[in-house]
Amino acid sequence: MITQLAGFADAIHDAQHTFRALLDALARPGIPQTTVSLTPPSGLESSCAATCLTLLDLETSVWLQPGLPADVRSWLVFHTGCRFTDHPHAADFALIWQLNNAPELSEFSWGTAEYPESSTSLLIQLPNLTGGEPITLEGPGILSEIEVSLPMESAFWQQWETMTANYPLGLDCWCFAQNQIMGLPRTSKLTASVYESLGFTKHGYSY
Amino acid sequence: MTSSSPGSPGSPAPPPIPEPGFNFAYLDEQTKRAIRRAILKGVAIPGHQIPFSSREMPMSYGWGTGGIQVTASVIGQDDTLKVIDQGADDTTNAVNIRRFFKKVCGVATTEKTEEATLIQTRHRIPEKPLKAGQVFVYQVPMPEPLYFIEPSRTEANKMHALEEYGPMYVKLYEDITKFGRISLAYDYPVMVNGRHLMNPSPIPRFDNPKMDMNPALQLFGAGREKRIYAIPPYTQVKSLDFEDHPFSVENWEHPCEFCGATDSYLDEVVIDDQGGRMWICSDTDYCEQRQREQSGSAQKLG
Numbered sequence: 001m002i003t004q005l006a007g008f009a010d011a012i013h014d015a016q017h018t019f020r021a022l023l024d025a026l027a028r029p030g031i032p033q034t035t036v037s038l039t040p041p042s043g044l045e046s047s048c049a050a051t052c053l054t055l056l057d058l059e060t061s062v063w064l065q066p067g068l069p070a071d072v073r074s075w076l077v078f079h080t081g082c083r084f085t086d087h088p089h090a091a092d093f094a095l096i097w098q099l100n101n102a103p104e105l106s107e108f109s110w111g112t113a114e115y116p117e118s119s120t121s122l123l124i125q126l127p128n129l130t131g132g133e134p135i136t137l138e139g140p141g142i143l144s145e146i147e148v149s150l151p152m153e154s155a156f157w158q159q160w161e162t163m164t165a166n167y168p169l170g171l172d173c174w175c176f177a178q179n180q181i182m183g184l185p186r187t188s189k190l191t192a193s194v195y196e197s198l199g200f201t202k203h204g205y206s207y
Numbered sequence: 208m209t210s211s212s213p214g215s216p217g218s219p220a221p222p223p224i225p226e227p228g229f230n231f232a233y234l235d236e237q238t239k240r241a242i243r244r245a246i247l248k249g250v251a252i253p254g255h256q257i258p259f260s261s262r263e264m265p266m267s268y269g270w271g272t273g274g275i276q277v278t279a280s281v282i283g284q285d286d287t288l289k290v291i292d293q294g295a296d297d298t299t300n301a302v303n304i305r306r307f308f309k310k311v312c313g314v315a316t317t318e319k320t321e322e323a324t325l326i327q328t329r330h331r332i333p334e335k336p337l338k339a340g341q342v343f344v345y346q347v348p349m350p351e352p353l354y355f356i357e358p359s360r361t362e363a364n365k366m367h368a369l370e371e372y373g374p375m376y377v378k379l380y381e382d383i384t385k386f387g388r389i390s391l392a393y394d395y396p397v398m399v400n401g402r403h404l405m406n407p408s409p410i411p412r413f414d415n416p417k418m419d420m421n422p423a424l425q426l427f428g429a430g431r432e433k434r435i436y437a438i439p440p441y442t443q444v445k446s447l448d449f450e451d452h453p454f455s456v457e458n459w460e461h462p463c464e465f466c467g468a469t470d471s472y473l474d475e476v477v478i479d480d481q482g483g484r485m486w487i488c489s490d491t492d493y494c495e496q497r498q499r500e501q502s503g504s505a506q507k508l509g
């Protein structure tokens with residue numbers, strides 16, 4: 001039974017520990033952080049499950065990428081009481097498990113001019129946090145620049161490039177694999193050399 | 208839960224000690240989650256104010272309830288907490304906040320900047336440089352830098368959205384016209400990440416340059432005004448200025464009369480009832496560590 005699937009062993013301190021990992025991940029983009037271990041329902045990475053327990057509750061609406069086992073939804077309802085939406089644009093959090101089949105970044109909410117924080121946060125499950133084409137990022141939280149090799153297709157980075165040109169509107173992401181988290185806030189921009197090497201066109205803002 | 212009757216900041220009545228049986232770090236988990244979500248948004252949009260539902264705390268607003276709520280949402284069992292008020296670890300406010308967290312979290316506390324993982328501050332940034340991995344929490348009375356230009360929050364939000372910061376420069380330039388220089392000594396406005404105008408809380412302008420490209424994570428909590436904002440590590444923070452009037456910090460003609468420091472922020476303190484005065488470091492930890500080092504090396508020499 002789903003209700004017998006455990007959440008955190010220690011609700012208060014595991015949530016605090018996971019929050020600090022999420023905070024560090026966002027404050028230091030590109031540097032992997034580790035969460036507490038827990039036994040997630042099939043379909044959720046351990047770090048993503050811990051994040052859901054830490055951030056979701058009755059006040060948050062969640063969009064689940066179709067195709068996740070039904071147990072995931074029941075587990076989230078049982079442990080967090082979160083609400084669900086079928087519209088990516090209406091979600092506070094979007095849980096993505098197949099990035100290549102996910103909606104384009106522009107289909108999620110980037111917030112409004114006065115409330116850019118009212119955007120969707122993306123929880124992206126990946127097989128690994130490495131193994132993709134190296135990408136160099138710069139921005140707050142990054143001293144000079146940092147190279148990441150998240151396993152994402154260049155189409156993702158092209159959309160990311162378009163999105164970051166609309167700052168402070170935009171999306172913030174956490175990427176998950178096993179018990180690891182990597183943060184990708186909207187302030188992390190591709191360095192000029194990266195988008196040129198990927199053959200991207202410049203979006204009319206200066207570096 | 209009950210809160211103490213409102214009192215003016217610095218009033219003698221200390222905050223009541225919470226009864227046993229409160230949640231870790233006092234706040235309930237639901238409240239922490241909402242504050243944590245606001246903090247994360249703040250980090251993602253450096254310098255931008257995020258509204259949050261500020262809770263009743265067992266002390267009145269002047270005690271720094273915004274900073275306390277941020278600290279309570281961040282703190283964990285493994286943290287080592289330092290609390291300073293105007294640079295000092297031993298003032299009533301600092302002692303009470305430290306005692307509060309010791310009581311509701313059982314965490315270790317320290318007065319040494321370099322030993323702390325989490326520092327809550329009112330009105331100063333320590334002289335010893337903060338390190339990567341440290342979290343630095345400011346108590347903020349007024350988060351909105353545009354308040355004295357545009358008291359309507361709705362209008363101020365629009366100005367931030369449009370990056371309409373001209374009136375702030377005009378206000379500062381009026382100072383130059385009147386006084387020959389920008390007279391603001393505290394809460395001197397900054398631009399964060401080249402985009403958001405931000406109040407650094409009433410730290411002296413002397414501390415403003417420390418915010419720029421700081422390796423620590425800086426979080427700001429305003430309880431009465433219900434706002435949270437942040438500066439991630441390694442983020443550009445620039446004090447507003449003009450080409451013909453570049454930003455500058457205070458300096459003193461004399462060193463600290465206790466430790467001889469020439470690089471620290473000095474307070475003038477009354478030392479007796481004869482009107483005697485001394486200039487000494489406002490950062491008590493910095494001053495005491497320097498004095499100890501000096502007596503240590505003096506002993507070695509002798």
Ligand SMILES: [Zn+2]
Nearest residue numbers: 463466488494
């Ligand atoms: Zn001194």
